[in-house]
Amino acid sequence: xxxxxxxxxxxxxxxxxxxxxxxxMRAHEFEIKxxxxxxxxxxxxxxxxxxxxxxxxxxxxxxxxxxxxxxxxQKEAKPFSRRDMKLRKRIxxxxxxxxxTPLPWEYVAEPILxxxx
Numbered sequence: 001x002x003x004x005x006x007x008x009x010x011x012x013x014x015x016x017x018x019x020x021x022x023x024x025m026r027a028h029e030f031e032i033k034x035x036x037x038x039x040x041x042x043x044x045x046x047x048x049x050x051x052x053x054x055x056x057x058x059x060x061x062x063x064x065x066x067x068x069x070x071x072x073x074q075k076e077a078k079p080f081s082r083r084d085m086k087l088r089k090r091i092x093x094x095x096x097x098x099x100x101t102p103l104p105w106e107y108v109a110e111p112i113l114x115x116x117x
Contacts (some may be wrong), residue, residue, distance in 0.1 A: 004074040005061070009095035012102055015067035016094060018054055030059040030087060058083040063091050070095040079116035088113075094108050 018034075025032050037051040054065040061084040066073045070091045080088065099106045 002077040002114075003111070004075065004077045004078075005072065005111055005113055006074070007072045008108050009070045009072070010091060010097040010100050011068050011095045012097055016065065018052055018065065018067060021065060021094065022054055024090075025054075025056050025087075028086065028090075033057075056077070056087060058087040060084055061087055063087060069100070073093070079114040081116050085115060 022032055022034065033055040035053040035055060037053075038116065039049070039051065050067045052066075054063075056063040056065060059081040060074050060076070062073050062075075064073070072088060072091060090115045098108050098110070
């Protein structure tokens, strides 16, 4: 029995502009939900501006996008549709690294994916 697709991609040096990604994904007619986590003025946190996320959905593929990481998941193991492949391809372009650090450990291999005919 195959497992649902689950793959994490990273971006090392510069944060992704989530507003630009939001507009681009809407132009491709993907379903988008913006997750905004409240920030408090008196909060002492060096990364509070990096909390916002986007959830982008194609047919069977969902992408949870933050400014430095993208997690691609499926709820059920199903073949990828053309829209799923389009979303996956674009996410891999935006988040080009397959490990969280430039140092040579924690390599994340992409699982085998099936494409619908």
